[in-house]
Amino acid sequence: xxxxxxxxxxxxxxxxxxxxxxxxxxxxxxxxxxxxxxxxxxxxxxxxxxxxxxxxxxxxxxxxxxxxxxxxxxxxxxxxxxxxxxxxxxxxxxxxxxxxxxxxxxxxxxxxxxxxxxxxxxxxxxxxxxxxxxxxxxxxxxxxxxxxxxxxxxxxxxxxxxxxxxxxxxxxxxxxxxxxxxxxxxxxxxxxxxxxxxxxxxxxxxxxxxxxxxxxxxxxxxxxxxxxxxxxxxxxxxxxxxxxxxxxxxxxxxxxxxxxxxxxxxxxxxxxxxxxxxxxxxxxxxxxxxxxxxxxxxxxxxxxxxxxxxxxxxxxxxxxxxxxxxxxxxxxxxxxxxxxxxxxxxxxxxxxxxxxxxxxxxxxxxxxxxxxxxxxxxxxxxxxxxxxxxxxxxxxxxxxxxxxxxxxxxxxxxxxxxxxxxxxxxxxxxxxxxxxxxxxxxxxxxxxxxxxxxxxxxxxxxxxxxxxxxxxxxxxxxxxxxxxxxxxxxxxxxxxxxxxxxxxxxxxxxxxxxxxxxxxxxxxxxxxxxxxxxxxxxxxxxxxxxxxxxxxxxxxxxxxxxxxxxxxxxxxxxxxxxxxxxxxxxxxxxxxxxxxxxxxxxxxxxxxxxxxxxxxxxxxxxxxxxxxxxxxxxxxxxxxxxxxxxxxxxx
Numbered sequence: 001x002x003x004x005x006x007x008x009x010x011x012x013x014x015x016x017x018x019x020x021x022x023x024x025x026x027x028x029x030x031x032x033x034x035x036x037x038x039x040x041x042x043x044x045x046x047x048x049x050x051x052x053x054x055x056x057x058x059x060x061x062x063x064x065x066x067x068x069x070x071x072x073x074x075x076x077x078x079x080x081x082x083x084x085x086x087x088x089x090x091x092x093x094x095x096x097x098x099x100x101x102x103x104x105x106x107x108x109x110x111x112x113x114x115x116x117x118x119x120x121x122x123x124x125x126x127x128x129x130x131x132x133x134x135x136x137x138x139x140x141x142x143x144x145x146x147x148x149x150x151x152x153x154x155x156x157x158x159x160x161x162x163x164x165x166x167x168x169x170x171x172x173x174x175x176x177x178x179x180x181x182x183x184x185x186x187x188x189x190x191x192x193x194x195x196x197x198x199x200x201x202x203x204x205x206x207x208x209x210x211x212x213x214x215x216x217x218x219x220x221x222x223x224x225x226x227x228x229x230x231x232x233x234x235x236x237x238x239x240x241x242x243x244x245x246x247x248x249x250x251x252x253x254x255x256x257x258x259x260x261x262x263x264x265x266x267x268x269x270x271x272x273x274x275x276x277x278x279x280x281x282x283x284x285x286x287x288x289x290x291x292x293x294x295x296x297x298x299x300x301x302x303x304x305x306x307x308x309x310x311x312x313x314x315x316x317x318x319x320x321x322x323x324x325x326x327x328x329x330x331x332x333x334x335x336x337x338x339x340x341x342x343x344x345x346x347x348x349x350x351x352x353x354x355x356x357x358x359x360x361x362x363x364x365x366x367x368x369x370x371x372x373x374x375x376x377x378x379x380x381x382x383x384x385x386x387x388x389x390x391x392x393x394x395x396x397x398x399x400x401x402x403x404x405x406x407x408x409x410x411x412x413x414x415x416x417x418x419x420x421x422x423x424x425x426x427x428x429x430x431x432x433x434x435x436x437x438x439x440x441x442x443x444x445x446x447x448x449x450x451x452x453x454x455x456x457x458x459x460x461x462x463x464x465x466x467x468x469x470x471x472x473x474x475x476x477x478x479x480x481x482x483x484x485x486x487x488x489x490x491x492x493x494x495x496x497x498x499x500x501x502x503x504x505x506x507x508x509x510x511x512x513x514x515x516x517x518x519x520x521x522x523x524x525x526x527x528x529x530x531x532x533x534x535x536x537x538x539x540x541x542x543x544x545x546x547x548x549x550x551x552x553x554x555x556x557x558x559x560x561x562x563x564x565x566x567x568x569x570x571x572x573x574x575x576x577x578x579x580x581x582x583x584x585x586x587x588x589x590x591x592x593x594x595x596x597x598x599x600x601x602x603x604x605x606x607x608x609x610x611x612x613x614x615x616x617x618x619x620x621x622x623x624x625x626x627x628x629x630x631x632x633x634x635x636x637x638x639x640x641x642x643x644x645x646x647x648x649x650x651x
Contacts, residue, residue: 032226033260035087035247036072040254047256048078049232050461053377055353055393055410057437057461061256063110063236064249065117072239072258073117074249075110077463082110082117085258108463109235143532144181151199154179156192168192168213175199175423177206177476178452183240188215191240195452195476202419204431204479210238210246212263221263226250227480235463237477296403297491301428304401305440305457307359308349308392308469309562315341318369327376332386335373335467346372347562347582351459351467352391353377356399356407365390375467394438397459397469398430401440402487411435417485428490431456431482439482445473452476471526471562505555508589509547509568509576513625513637517551520570520592524555529565529577532601532647551589567647572597572624574641578650590650594624595638601646608638 040049049060061083063075074083109120142160149155156168156179168190170179178195185191190213198205212221223246227233231253239247250257320334320342327333335350349362350373357365366372371389392400395409408416411434420429429441431454439456453475461467505524511517524543543563545553557563566578566587573592580587595603597610614622614630624634 032248032262035258035260036085037255037257038074038083038085040256042079047074047076047083049251049253049256050078052231052253052436053353054435055395055437056377057394058232058251058253059461060232060234060251061249062108062234062463064234064239064247064258065110065112065236066239066241066245066247067112068242070241072247073110073112074256074258075119075234075236077108111236142181142184146179148176151175156181158184158190160184166190166213166215166217168217170194170211170219172196174207182210182238183242185240185244186242187244189213189220189244190215191244191246193238197422197476199423200421202421203483204422204476206476206480208477210240210261210263212244219266222266222269223261223263224269225261225477226259227477233478294403295489295491296487298426298428301401301440301487301490302442302457304403305397308397308401308457308459309471310347311349311359311363312345312347313363313366314345315343315372316366316369317342319366319372321371331376332371332389333375334371335375335391337466337468338372349373349459349469350391351375351393351461351469352386352389352396353393354385354396355390355392356396357390357392358400362390362392373467375461392459392469394459397457398438398440401457409435410438413438414483414485417487420484420486422479422484424486425454425484426486429484429486431479432485433481433483436481439472439474441484442471454479473527505557505563505587507553507566507587508551509553509570510551510589510591511570511573512591512594512641513633514594516549516626518547518549520547520551520553520568520573521545522547522553522555523565523567523569524557524563525565525567526563527565529567529579529647532575566650568592568650571599572621574603574644574646574648575601576650577647588651590648593641593644593646593648595641595644596646597621597624603638603641603644608635608642611635611638 038045038047040046042048047061050056050058052058059078061074062077065073070087072085072087074085076083111118111120142158144156144158146154146156152173152175153169153171154176156170157165158168158181159165170176170192172194174196175198176194177197178193180193181190182193183191192211192213194209194211196207196209206227208225208227210223210225211219212223213219225238225248230251232251234249234251237249246261246263248259248261250259315338320338321332323334323339338346338350349359352374353376355374371386373391374386374389376386395413396407398413399406399408402416404416410432413430413432414434417430417432425441425444427442430438431441432438437458437460439458442455442457445453445455453473456472456474457469458465458472459469460472462472464470465472507522509517509520509522511520522545524545543555543557545555547553562582564580566580568576568590570592573594574596576590576592578587578590593603595607595611597607611622611624611630611634615635617630618628619630622630622634624637627633
């Protein structure tokens with residue numbers, strides 16, 4: 001297998017040339033301005049970027065933020081730090097001393113808000129002053145929600161403090177994949193990220209733009225994001241100041257640049273998405289394996305994938321080894337999501353470069369004392385696949401869930417499959433980037449949610465998954481190198497999936513001021529908690545229970561997927577949320593605060609005025625304690641909870 005990974009490295013270089021030749025041309029656009037450039041490395045004036053290698057996804061700085069004084073901040077994920085840069089004073093500094101980072105924290109995102117940095121990782125949300133906070137406490141006073149009217153038209157409703165409200169309308173020549181509010185500047189202009197997809201092509205050809213709208217809702221400018229020039233696309237690749245300056249974090253294989261992008265007049269803007277010449281995948285290596293001929297159903301493919309998320313194995317000392325996270329002086333490195341978790345039960349299988357094995361074989365290897373996973377890789381002549389470690393890489397994972405019978409690398413998977421159009425994707429198909437990465441498709445995110453994209457199963461270094469097999473969300477912009485493919489032996493007929501193990505989850509939600517706590521809707525989601533209960537990316541994945549008179553609720557769910565968020569919602573009450581790391585048998589109790597009669601998940605002057613207006617009446621919407629009369633007790637409840645905001649933290 002050594003020769004295949006050597007060949008894969010050469011193929012990666014060929015792929016980049018092919019992509020640059022055939023990606024949509026962006027000629028005649030207004031000139032951009034390069035603000036600063038940081039070369040690849042780990043010095044004070046450098047930024048971490050990984051080397052290209054087969055079956056390894058590119059990695060680099062994860063986020064860009066900019067303050068109103070023109071200071072830029074880069075989340076240097078690989079070097080575990082924030083880099084600050086001030087072009088006006090020509091100074092650069094590195095922030096690590098007061099960052100509350102455990103060795104397990106693979107930083108996925110960074111937000112500058114309310115004069116604080118919030119660092120997002122798979123472990124939760126960390127505040128830069130070392131205080132651990134919940135996702136729900138990163139409060140954004142501006143909220144938005146978009147509604148698809150058809151494949152080319154949508155509306156984005158924006159509202160916030162001070163009763164600001166506006167509906168932005170957009171029509172695009174191509175399929176509208178995403179309409180996401182990114183900023184409201186000091187003048188009240190709205191900045192919206194838009195992803196368009198070329199239709200009826202066997203690839204994700206994506207045009208990403210930022211649209212500027214006046215406070216009145218009129219479109220006044222369009223800026224094009226040059227995605228085709230990147231080696232790696234960060235999680236938060238644009239930043240917009242309160243003055244309306246737009247910056248893009250461009251990451252190449254050798255450097256990271258901060259680029260200011262100009263806005264074009266909408267009348268002069270024309271989409272550059274055109275039908276491109278087919279990027280032929282004549283990138284198949286000399287691998288000669290007998291391709292499995294046994295048909296497989298889609299439910300079985302997904303069931304196979306879910307097994308890698310519910311392996312439930314205990315990390316022992318022999319599996320942990322020396323616990324080193326660096327490959328520099330070692331032939332093996334522990335996947336970082338396992339750091340400092342000795343003795344814990346781990347649900348999912350770790351990433352191992354070159355790894356191809358079933359879940360049963362993985363568990364036997366763990367029991368035999370083999371090392372757990374391996375995040376080292378080779379892109380030269382030094383052969384470093386460790387025989388004494390267990391896990392799977394991206395291609396090994398797909399080879400297993402498709403039941404191919406052999407390990408087929410990403411350049412070879414086209415031999416087992418056929419190209420399809422992106423809008424034809426079904427559960428169990430793949431998105432393949434030959435010699436780079438492959439993902440197993442599960443579903444499209446509902447177009448009515450805040451953000452568009454897809455849900456996938458994958459074995460990846462992505463910071464949310466942190467070198468493991470996971471269920472992950474991908475934006476359309478991240479898919480611009482990938483080719484949708486369908487296994488040639490998939491059966492399209494319906495096939496009932498096998499019954500999965502069941503888990504029972506219980507808890508209690510009390511309603512403040514009421515003896516009867518029935519009627520609260522409790523939501524369980526496999527997604528991380530959003531900033532608001534209505535902000536789940538995939539509403540179809542939510543499971544709902546309702547509380548009884550004592551506030552008790554019960555869920556009976558399958559062992560997969562892993563549920564990450566629990567929320568409680570009741571009319572006239574602030575919502576509550578709880579982030580989950582496992583699916584416990586009991587989640588404890590929470591008391592919802594009363595008085596949100598407006599409702600907008602905050603208790604303010606409008607709520608107080610509403611209750612006062614209905615004083616001495618039997619109006620049920622203002623009768624907060626349910627005693628049949630709006631009186632001083634109801635006003636007291638609103639006064640006690642004045643200025644409280646939801647979602648509340650569920651202990």
